[in-house]
Amino acid sequence: MSEDEKTPAREIITDYAQGHFRYFRTPDGTVYAQRQGHPVARPIRSQGSTGSHRQELMVGLFRDGFGVFNGSAIKEALDLIEALALSEDVQPVHIRVAPGSDGATWLDLGRDDGRSVRIHPGGWEITVPDPREVSWRRTQLTGELPVPLRDTDGKGIDALMQLCNFATAETECLAIAWLIGCLAPSVPVPAPFLTGPQGAGKSTGGRMLIRIVEGMSGDLRRAPKDEENLIAAVAAGWVTALDNLSHMTPDLSDAMCCIVTGAENVKRALFTDGDVFRVGYRRPLLLTGIDVGVIRPDLAERLLPLRLERPRVRRTEAELWAEYAGVLPTVLGSLLDLTVKARAATAETPTDLRMADFAHLCAQLDVATGLGALAAYRASLDDLNDDVIEGDLLAQTVLRHADTLTPGAAQRMTSTEWLHLLTGLYSGEGFRPLPKGWPTTGKVLSDRLKRLQPTLAARGVLIDSGRTRAGRHLDMTRQAAPPPNRQGAAF
Numbered sequence: 001m002s003e004d005e006k007t008p009a010r011e012i013i014t015d016y017a018q019g020h021f022r023y024f025r026t027p028d029g030t031v032y033a034q035r036q037g038h039p040v041a042r043p044i045r046s047q048g049s050t051g052s053h054r055q056e057l058m059v060g061l062f063r064d065g066f067g068v069f070n071g072s073a074i075k076e077a078l079d080l081i082e083a084l085a086l087s088e089d090v091q092p093v094h095i096r097v098a099p100g101s102d103g104a105t106w107l108d109l110g111r112d113d114g115r116s117v118r119i120h121p122g123g124w125e126i127t128v129p130d131p132r133e134v135s136w137r138r139t140q141l142t143g144e145l146p147v148p149l150r151d152t153d154g155k156g157i158d159a160l161m162q163l164c165n166f167a168t169a170e171t172e173c174l175a176i177a178w179l180i181g182c183l184a185p186s187v188p189v190p191a192p193f194l195t196g197p198q199g200a201g202k203s204t205g206g207r208m209l210i211r212i213v214e215g216m217s218g219d220l221r222r223a224p225k226d227e228e229n230l231i232a233a234v235a236a237g238w239v240t241a242l243d244n245l246s247h248m249t250p251d252l253s254d255a256m257c258c259i260v261t262g263a264e265n266v267k268r269a270l271f272t273d274g275d276v277f278r279v280g281y282r283r284p285l286l287l288t289g290i291d292v293g294v295i296r297p298d299l300a301e302r303l304l305p306l307r308l309e310r311p312r313v314r315r316t317e318a319e320l321w322a323e324y325a326g327v328l329p330t331v332l333g334s335l336l337d338l339t340v341k342a343r344a345a346t347a348e349t350p351t352d353l354r355m356a357d358f359a360h361l362c363a364q365l366d367v368a369t370g371l372g373a374l375a376a377y378r379a380s381l382d383d384l385n386d387d388v389i390e391g392d393l394l395a396q397t398v399l400r401h402a403d404t405l406t407p408g409a410a411q412r413m414t415s416t417e418w419l420h421l422l423t424g425l426y427s428g429e430g431f432r433p434l435p436k437g438w439p440t441t442g443k444v445l446s447d448r449l450k451r452l453q454p455t456l457a458a459r460g461v462l463i464d465s466g467r468t469r470a471g472r473h474l475d476m477t478r479q480a481a482p483p484p485n486r487q488g489a490a491f
Contacts, residue, residue, distance in 0.1 A: 009073035014080055016061055021053075022131060023085040026092055031085040033057075034131050039114045041093050041135040044078055044085075054078065093137040096213065096238035097185045100133055107183060107336075108136045110144040110215055117148065117336065119183065121344060124148075124336045141237035143215025148333035156334030159327040160212075163320070164205045167196070167307040170376035175209065175306055177362050177373045180339045182213050182239060182284045187357045188261050189304075191285035196308035202288040203243055205308055208324060210239045210286055212331055220288065227255045234259055234283050245289035253299045259285050260302040295391065297455045300384040301354040304377070341368040350374065353381070354454065385458045393435050394445075395452050397426045398476070402461040407480040410464075412473050415442030418449075446474060 017023075022034045023044070032041040033053040042053040054074060062068055098106045104120035106129055114128045114136070126147065149156075157176060166172045174192075181189035192209070194202040203220055211218045220243035224230040230252075234240045240259065248256075262282030287303075295303070347363035349356055362373035389395045401422065405411055413421070419442050423434065439445035449456075449463050456463055460479040465472065 009069050010076040010080070012066060013057070013061065013069060013074060013077035016064070016066060017057055017077065017081055020060060021057075023081055024088045024091050024135075025085050027090055029086075031082045032093060032135065032137075034135060037128075037131065039116065039129045039131050039134055039136050040138055041131075042138075044082060089132075091132070091135055093135045094185070095137050095139070095142065095236075097183060098134045098136070099185050100129070105183065105185060106134050107145075108142070109147070110138070110142050115147075119336060119339060119343075121340075123340055139236045141214070141218075143211075143217030145213075145215045145332065146329040148336055149329045150333055152330050152334040152337065154334050154337070156327065156331035157338065160208065160331050163324055163327075164208055165196075165201045165308045165311050166205075167309045170372065170379065171306050171308075173365070173371040173373045174304055174376050174380065176335075176338065176371070177358070177365050177377070178284075178304060179209065179212060179335055180342055180365065181358055181361055183335075183339050184361070187361060188282060188355060189284055189358050189361075190302050190355050191256065191260055191287055192304045192306045194286070194288040194306050194308060197310055200308040200310050202308055204320070205306075206241055206243065206286055206288045210241045211324075212328070212335060213239050213284075216325060216328070220286075223252060227251060230255055230259075231281065234281050234285075237283070239284045239286060241286040241288075243288050245287055248295070248299075250296065253296045256285060256287075257298050257302055259283055295384065295387055297388050297452050300388050301381070301454055303384055305380050305383060338365075338369070344368070353378075382458065385455050388452075388455045389459070392452065392455075393426065394422070394439065394448055395455060397422050398449070398452070398456060398463075399459055399461060401425055402456075402476065402478045405476065405478040407478050410475045410477040412475045414471060415446040415474055418442070418474055418476075419445045446472075449474065 017033075020036060022036060023031060024034075024041075025031050031044050033044050034041045035056070042056070044053045057078075058069070058074065094106075094108075096108050096110075098108070100106050100118060100120075102120065104118050107117040107119065109116055109126075115126055116129050116134070116136070118125050118127055118129065161172050164172075164175070166175065178189055178192050181187050192206075194206050196202055206220050207218070210220075214237065218239065218241070220241045221233070223242045223245060224233060259281065342361065342364045345364040345367035347360065347367045349360040350363065353359040359374060359377060362377050365371060365373045389399070419439055422445070423438070426432065426438075427434065439448055446465065450465070453463050462475075462477040462479065464475040464477070466475065467473070
């Protein structure tokens with residue numbers, strides 16, 4: 001055969017690739033490849049250690065008898081495939097949890113055969129999803145989950161609670177509600193903050209919770225030093241767990257708020273002048289620590305304090321994790337059963353809480369089981385408000401002044417006048433020195449009060465801003481009756 005009659009290598013590779021793989025693009029324009037009938041997708045430009053499409057393409061060509069091709073031929077073929085894929089269907093890829101059709105959701109078991117759990121209104125089942133319904137993305141953080149057991153009769157939840165050292169039954173039901181929330185891709189869930197005395201097993205308890213969703217390879221890690229590294233870690237997995245927090249900077253606090261409720265980061269694409277790439281993220285977050293100091297009000301609304309106590313009997317790590325691995329299939333099966341029951345329950349959505357989706361989930365769990373999760377959630381937020389107030393002298397001063405107001409009547413002044421009044425109230429007749437961080441201008445005071453609004457409102461003090469011809473003003477009102485939060489906080 002003459003050289004002119006030979007089929008170019010790039011055409012052989014392209015024909016093979018299109019016959020054995022499905023190519024599509026995500027909303028951000030990244031092109032992914034899926035082996036026909038398999039739900040796991042890989043970006044065609046990836047060189048990651050979890051296996052790239054280039055590698056699986058080379059292996060497939062070799063094993064099917066097409067031989068070994070040089071890098072330039074594969075590159076030319078992939079360039080053409082990528083260009084052709086830009087006209088294909090747009091489909092998102094998901095890590096661990098994904099929405100499905102007909103109100104179902106999917107849980108990726110991280111298995112090579114693609115078997116996953118489909119959670120639907122009538123129950124749950126293990127099957128391989130249609131790649132056009134669900135496309136899984138795998139990273140080094142995607143561990144393998146055991147096949148969940150059926151007909152557990154709730155034994156898995158009981159076994160989990162026996163292994164964890166939760167201090168109260170209310171803490172236990174909040175942990176269960178959070179785990180159910182982790183299986184819902186569209187429900188923002190507050191970040192559990194595992195606290196307790198030294199030796200209470202906070203790190204161990206955190207690992208047990210995340211490994212139900214992330215597998216035995218899931219682990220805690222130290223908080224990254226900057227937001228960019230934190231976002232990279234969050235984007236590569238589903239549950240992000242940060243261990244042994246002793247201090248929380250304002251930047252880290254703001255980043256955690258974005259992780260819990262969702263945000264998007266836009267950066268310039270490498271080796272380009274004007275192209276950008278978008279990284280959207282909203283992930284379950286878990287924290288451990290004894291004390292992180294002052295908690296900012298916006299983060300407090302997104303936290304879920306889970307207190308642990310010191311165990312009465314100590315066990316070796318080997319014994320503990322061997323028992324945990326043995327009951328994990330039962331735990332996962334029980335959690336799936338409970339998830340189906342909670343989703344099937346009908347409950348009203350509380351409208352007075354910031355994390356309304358999670359509050360609604362707690363209400364559904366209460367209807368299904370009677371655990372009292374919503375009351376426990378309200379009480380936890382009440383405790384966090386106390387923590388915010390105890391760490392903020394400005395909030396304490398505002399509440400002190402609010403006690404002198406007539407209930408239901410608003411006091412209106414400019415922010416500068418409010419600064420003068422509150423500063424004088426704090427300093428007193430002895431002109432006590434102002435603490436570090438005390439507002440120095442009316443604008444700074446106005447911004448601080450806006451951030452404190454949810455905390456003050458939970459204590460019956462409303463702060464509102466407005467503008468008249470005379471200028472901007474702030475209104476302070478003491479509610480005539482206790483706020484709804486505190487009425488519902490009792491068990």
